[in-house]
Amino acid sequence: MPNALTQKLEGFEPLTDHARWTLDGLLLKVRPVGARRDLILEGDKPENVLLVLDGFACRYKILPNGQRHIIALLVPGDFCNLNVFVLDEMDHAIGTLSPCKVADIPRRAIDEAAKSHSCIARSFWWCSLVDGAVLREWLVNIGGRSPGQRIAHLLCELLMRLEVVGRVTDDSYAFPLTQTEIAETMGLSDVHVNRTLRELRALGLIHLKRRVLTILNVQRLKAFCNFTPNYLHLRNTRWGERQDTSGPGPVPRDTRDVRAGQD
Amino acid sequence: MPNALTQKLEGFEPLTDHARWTLDGLLLKVRPVGARRDLILEGDKPENVLLVLDGFACRYKILPNGQRHIIALLVPGDFCNLNVFVLDEMDHAIGTLSPCKVADIPRRAIDEAAKSHSCIARSFWWCSLVDGAVLREWLVNIGGRSPGQRIAHLLCELLMRLEVVGRVTDDSYAFPLTQTEIAETMGLSDVHVNRTLRELRALGLIHLKRRVLTILNVQRLKAFCNFTPNYLHLRNTRWGERQDTSGPGPVPRDTRDVRAGQD
């Protein structure tokens, strides 16, 4: 089974056998990390680059009033701190959400891999650009969508990102976040997350139990939150090409979205 | 007077004379653009890299219900689409807010400049990393802070970013956004932006009239929104070094922030 990094990068563009072999060589030092452990703290100057190979981690910041804010979810194949080559100090922290497998990669190894294969260099660059694109979409998500659409959008995004690294079967994937953590991600209260999830369940869109999420109707969930995957910039997967223009079937409308006529 | 790009990059690290000269060479094709014009549309595949040399522009997305969401503000010295080297298609649009001067830079010229000077290459990389860092801070801003703190934080950030490129005098700078545009940036209604601005004025923190913003007490404004500039990763300016640990004087507390004991 290919490692998550290789899988992810091939969602962008094909790699040569030799490049794949080089990538494997980056993942020599892999360690297990328990849930809710910090990998990197704000202000740290990490020596190595960390890569999530299994499990969920997140970027986060703590506001002075104590509330935590989750800025990004890191899933298998995601780099934690590719910025280490330019920025001296971390401006946010990184911690695990579930038990994880994490690779420590010496920055020199990254450097050499990038220099030896232009496709690897471009892929790494792509990683950090997609990180930014996801961030932009999240900004729109929090700023502009209703809680229901917001959470639905997150779940759609994860479906695709996890699909690329082979973590999805039958529109179902491991989703280890507690409702409080979802709240910290979505800028909502945990109580309201609970109610919103109940609503999504009632609409027959999702099933979430014991940390496993099942999307009951992908088409409808995507239509529900107007999910368009262009910002993930996948072009080498079965998802990258199609635009989902096929009929989504009946779409439950979110209450807040009544005013605009998008039909 | 040095151009905004060079000024900005030197906020990160010093450039050689030759590198400065090379950067000047990138800015041969400069054109004026009126306010509220689109520079790049979502879905475009731009040939050149665009750079804002004067005025305000923004990244934005339009949701299917018609509401616009401003994802980033682009000020003099900011690149619009450095991603052009890796991503084929724009996942968001870029438009001017005020009248601007914009440079068209052939991607080959960027490439060559980066290859000829490692400090330029690193600086460009730094640009896109800082873009991401700002985005993360915005996410926290929208997700976690009260409207008053939110707007104050934006104004503090702009103060520093504009300071670097010499657009600030006496804690005062041109701020061309309408209240509706501020609302689109902050995830608020325009009415509420109006009321929040009134509040900030009443607290004696800012003065905003005829598209000119004056910060009446920088220390207090920063303390008011807990502004910490680490995420801008400036280290070569008079701002980059100091942490503002000096006494901020009496700090008006935001109403929403009462519960947590940060004193």
Next chain:
DNA sequence: CGACTTATTGATGCACTTCAAGCGACGTGG
């Protein structure tokens, strides 16, 4: 000067937060 955009203010309603309590699952130790 008149047309149009932007800013301002008031009134109303509800979506969300906050506070609070009960419940189930799980693990630990007596």
Next chain:
DNA sequence: CCACGTCGCTTGAAGTGCATCAATAAGTCG
């Protein structure tokens, strides 16, 4: 093995911060 504590989920009730609607005032540009 059951008692007990913890943690996450769930639900209720109450308050409010913000959006929405609407109308007027103040700029701004032809």
